Amino acid sequence: MTMKSPSVHRAALAASAVAVLGLLTACGNDSGASASSPETLSGTAAPATASQGTGQASPSASASRTAAGDSTASTAKPSSTSTAPAKGASTPAGTSGGSRCHTSELRASVGRNDPGAGQENFPIVLTNTSSRTCTVRGYPGAAFVNGSGGQMGPDPVRSPGTPATVSLAPGRSAWAGLSFSNPEVSGAHAATPASLLVTPPDERDSLTVSWQGGQVPVSGNASSVRLTVFRAGTGA
DSSP, rough: OOOOHHHHHHHHHHHHHHHHHHHHHHHHHOOOOOTTOOOHHHOOOOOOOOOTOOOOOOOOOHHHHTTTTTTOOOOOOOTTTTOOOOOOOOOTTTSSSBBBOGGGGEEEEEEEEOTTTTTTEEEEEEEEOOOOOOOOESSOEEEEEOOTEEEOOOOOOOOOOOOOEEEETTOEEEEEEEEEEOHHHHOOOOESSEEEEEEOOOOOOOEEEOSSSSEEEEETTOOOEEEEOEEOOOOO
């Protein structure tokens, strides 16, 4: 039996080790990087997290900057899937379908007197003559005038009341009360006006109504004319 020298034996062992290492490397390349590879872990996307109690995804950093007023953050464009309101849906507040009634869209009239306890009480009626729905809210402006257009008596005062928005579809009306003490009872100086000027809430232009209600107080004690807020209807 031939004996190998120690140096030949060491060389054989080294060759065997290289062969084993080559086999292991080939097996790893067949399946890609191993599960413990640091590169694989760092490239894994973290799961989306929800804001507690809302069920909504947390805002991205760019969205947070936009909310904070950062003008450098990109602004998201509206979704192309947005649709117009469905047919028959009510028009949102603040759009042309529910905005304030303008003077040019209204007709003014004065209803029948409903006297009581020395008071004369007339409804000032505004009717929507336009083709859209609009609103009135608050008090009218009012002034008695003579045939030359000069104001008769002091400005009316507002009776306490809580304004409410009254929606007027085409042809619908709202009314506000106009009242004053009967001059024969109060002793105030009286005169008969030619017209009543009515200004819709938040408008500057007035509507002229021929006055058929007789004498009104224009000076002296108890000469105040009072107005109430608008409410739905004609006051009849």
